[in-house]
Amino acid sequence: MLVLDQIHTYYDRIHALKGVSLTVERGEIVTLIGSNGAGKTTTLRTISGLLKPRAGNILLEGAPIDELPAHEITRLGISQSPEGRRIFARLTVEENLEMGAFARSDKAGIRQDMARVLELFPRLRERLHQRGGTLSGGEQQMLAMGRALMSRPRLLLLDEPSMGLAPLLVEQIFQIIRNINEQGVTILLVEQNAHVALSIAHRAYVMETGAIVLAGPAADVLASPQVREAYLGG
């Protein structure tokens, strides 16, 4: 479904991605793990078009998308829940969700998806007319994911959904991620919390300083001594 082929991305002169290649197949949960600054978020931002790669190709269902602006990539069915949630703090929860569906014009479908998202995250229903900025961290994470689902994506990019959340809440969020996947949405999940990420993913990539250093089925990656030592505390 999604193919990254030898992607090089720069921040000015800093070479942030040094030839990243990865694939995501339809229906999978693929996770990208690695320590802080390894280039995980940069990879997601390059896929969604917020950053432009200087070399390499990105293909969605075989068609190149790396030249397109971010808003057009969203229209093609890739949706992102960004790092740090990036809720529109002064918009209400409902308006945030509406923004997620900005590219769509099928009113009935949007209403249907709004109901589906509120079913997935009942907490958001209670807060529907509150400003996004007044939500707690966990609720904001739910809103960011719900908002990303509102575009009815084929591929959902999740950036650090566990960030700053209590363990119980993390478990809940990951259960929901699994549900979303079971409903047919392909997921590329970036996480620092390698253990939970590997527990729900089908396949995994490990990143270090801008390059993929290990790839394979999640169970194998979880078992690899390298990963156990570096990310799972031995």
Add this chain to the structure above:
Amino acid sequence: MTSTIRSSTSYRVRRQAATTRWVVRGLGLIGLALLVWRVVTVGLAESYPLSFWISQALNGLVLGGVYALVALGYTLVYGILLMINFAHGEVMMIGAFTGVFALQFFTALGWMSGPTTMVVLALLLIAAAGMLGSIVTGVTLERVAYRPLRGAPRLVPLISAIGASLFLQYSVLLVFGVSPRTYTRPPLLEGGFRVGDVFVPYTGVIIFVLSLLLMLALYLIVQRTKLGKAMRAVAEDKGTAALMGIDVDRVIVFTFILSAALAGAAGVMLGFHNTVVKFNSGFVPGLKAFTAAVLGGIGNIPGAMVGALLLGLIEAIGPSALGIPTEYKDIIAFSVLVIVLIFRPSGLLGEVVSEKKA
């Protein structure tokens, strides 16, 4: 060791900043006290009749309504781009010129002396022409003078805006000359009615009501429509807005269209109010409207409305209340701005910006 030195320095700096703040506030209070004293001893002592104050206040509201339309343009663009569009006054002036040419056209056609419905229709078309003239100017400015500088430091587009302002003024001077064009009021707009001792001119009522309607329309667009919500999203976070599938450039153009349309309407109304328009007609009203936007809290839509109505009132009542010649009314407006900003640096309705956000 170093840390103690550093913290003691920052302590001293903070102490100094606090002292300065209190000195400035003290001066502000003294200024305020002088104003009040002047009003009590001079203004009230003149003993104008109540009807005089009321009609001055009505004038102020009319002018304030027009300022509000222009002030909203500053605030909308600032909200999205964090940039002061210093050419906004000129956007209004060009709308006023387009309006006066439309007026001449309809006068030549004989519509302005025709039956009432024809005159009203002509007036609406004149307003639409003014808005269109301003929209073309505003959108061109965004494309030519601001968009290429989108990634540049914030000072750069500001200088570009000042350049654009001068460019527009002197282009109009070059093409149309120094002599003003006249907004000839049709007989329908002349005159007015009396409420007790207060004379209310028709133009004033029409201008004020139209301003309010346009402000209401803007409010509904920004709060209720999809594009309005997208404007607010883009104002908060352009990158995330793009992730939603929002074409950020298109939303910015839409913002310039809205603010220019309001300015164009204001230009035509100001034309009928002052009866003349020339190349520099946008400069002072633009500056006043900018002041109003800052007074209310720049970037804040209700703030621009409140600030502008307040400024209009102060300018209309101020000179008589203080017992000074009307020519000095600008001093009052800007003094009020300074005093308000001393006590509320982010304006009357502006959000208090934390150090981190600033």
